[in-house]
Amino acid sequence: MSPRRKPTCAAILIAVVLPEHGTAAAATGLDGAALSWPWALPFIGILLSIAAGPLLLATLWHRHYPTISAGWAALLLLALALWHGPSIAWAAFVRAVLAEYLSFIVVLFALYVVAGGIRVTGTLRGTPLANTGLLALGTAMASVVGTTGAAMILIRPLLRANAGRRHNLHVVVFFILLVANIGGALSPLGDPPLFVGFLRGIDFFWPARHLWMQTAVTAALVLGMFLLVDLWLARGDRPNARASDHRRDPIRVKGGINFVLIGLIIACLLLSAAWRPEIGFSIFGTWVALQNLVRDAALVLIAVLSLWLTPEEHRRANGFSWEPMREVAILFAGIFVTIIPVLAALEAGPRGLFAALLRVITHPDGTPNEAAYFWLTGGLSAFLDNAPTYLVFFELAGGDPQALMGPLAGTLAAISLGSVYMGALTYVGNAPNLMVYAIATENGVKMPSFFGYLFWASLVLLPIFALLTLLPIAPILRLS
DSSP: OOOOOOOSOOOOOSSOOOOOSSOHHHHHOOOGGGOOGGGGHHHHHHHHHHHHHHHHSHHHHHHHHHHHHHHHHHHHHHHHHHHHOHHHHHHHHHHIIIIIIHHHHHHHHHHHHHHHTOEEESOOOOOHHHHHHHHHHHHHHHHHHHHHHHHHHHHHHHHHHTTTOSOOHHHHHHHHHHTTTGGGTTSTTTSHHHHHHHHTTOOTTHHHHHHHHHHHHHHHHHHHHHHHHHHHHGGGGHHHHHTTTTOOOOOEEEOTHHHHHHHHHHHHHHHHHHOOOOOEEEETTEEEEHHHHHHHHHHHHHHHHHHHHSOHHHHHHHTOOSHHHHHHHHHHHHHHHHTHHHHHHHHTGGGSTTHHHHGGGBOTTSOBOHHHHHHHHHHHHTTSOHHHHHHHHHHHTTOOHHHHHTTTHHHHHHHHHHHHHGGGGSTTSSHHHHHHHHHHHHTTOOOOOHHHHHHHHHHHHHHHHHHHHHSTTHHHHOOO
16 A cells, blocks of 8 residues: 655644654653663652542542642652752753643643633533434544544533433543544544654544544444443433423524634644744753744634633633643643653663563564554553653654555554553543543532543443454454
8 A cells, every 4th residue: 555645734633742853862861771660650659649639538639739749740850860860850851841741731721721712502401312412523523623622612511411410420431432532543633642643754644544444433332332321321310301301492602713713723733743944942952943832832822812802701601710721731740750761661662661561562473463552552551641652652663654554554553543542541541531520520520530430441442442453354443
C-alpha cells in the first residue's frame, strides 16, 4: 500500500506538544538506562493519592490536593537534584513545564472556556434512546473537534438530561469511554497521540482509512452495552420521566460564536504544525519554538474573547465554574513532573527499566508482535500520558513513517489503537477523563473512585480489546 502525500490543510486537536529537538535524555542529560524502579515511586504516589484521597479522606483531599500534588513533584525534583545534580533536576523540570505541560494546559483551558459558553436549551430527557443518541453524537464529534472539545460541549447537557434519574453514574462512565477516548481515533485532530503521529509524518487521513473498522466495531459494542444497561436501570426511573412528558421545549443552541472560536483553536493548532520558521531559543536544553509561543498566546486570547463575547448567563445556566479546570491543571502539573523518570526509562528501551516488557514486542524471527504493541502501548497509556507513550513505541517500531504506513501498518494500527482506546481505562489516561469526572462530581453525580472506575471501565472494555486481538477477523482488525 503506497502512502498518500500528507495534506497541507487539516485541522489539528488538543492537549499535546511534541518536543521538537531531540529526546528528553538529550535535552536534560538524564540517562533513563541508569534509573531503577524507586524513581517511579513519586509517580505511583501521586496516582495512589488521586485514587485513594477522594475515597478515604474526601474532606482532606478536596482541601489540600494542591499541596499533595506539589509535594510529590517536589520530592521527585529534590531526589533528582541530590542524585544527579541540581542542573539536571532543573533542566528536567523546565522541559516538563515548557515542552509538555504548558501548551497542554493552555489548549485544555481554551477549550474548557470556549465550550463552557455553548448552552443547549430545551427538553432533554435522559431516556435510554436519547442517551445512546447523545453518546453516539459525541463519539462522532470527537474526531472532528477533539475528545476535549466534544466532551466539554456535551457533558453538561447530558448531566442535565439525567439529573432526575435514580441511576446516572453509568451514563458518565460510558461518556468518558466513548466521547473522551474511543471517538477520537479517526484523525489527528481527535486525540493527542494521533497528532504526534501526524507531526512525525503519518498521513492525515491514515487513521480514518485504516482504523475506521476497529473504531466502528468498538464503538458499536460499547454503545450496545450501554443501551442494555440503561434500559435495565431506567425501569425504576420511568414514572419520574413521565411526569414531565407534557412539557416539550424545542432544542436550541446558544452561544454560537463559540463554535467559530473552536474553529479558530483548531486553526491555531494547524498553523503551529504547518508554520515552522526555525526561530526560537533554548532554556536549559529545552527548545522553545516561536510557533508554539504564538499558538499559546493566540489560544489564551481566544479564551478571553469567549469570556467577553458570550453572555454571562450562558455560563451561569451551564453551572460553569473554574474548579474543574483548576483541579485538572494542578493534578496534571504533578503528574507531568513525577512522570519524568518513567518516560526517561521508557526512552532507554532495552537498556532501561522496562527492558523485560519491551522484549515481548518482537517475535523471535524479528518481526513486530502487533498484539504486544497494542497491549503494552495501551496498558502504559492508561497510567501515563498517552501522547508521549505513543511516541516512545512509535520510535521503538523504527520511527519511519513510510515503513509504518506500509509494511508495518499493523504495528502502527496497534500503537494508535492502544494509546487512544486504553486511555479510557483510568481517570488519568487522557486529560478529558479527569475533567469530565470533576464536572460530574461538581454537579452531584457520585462518581466511582479511581479503582472503582478502573474496575468498571476494564469490565466493559477489556473483553472488547481481547476480541480485537484474538478473533479470526483479525485481517480486518489488523491486530494479530
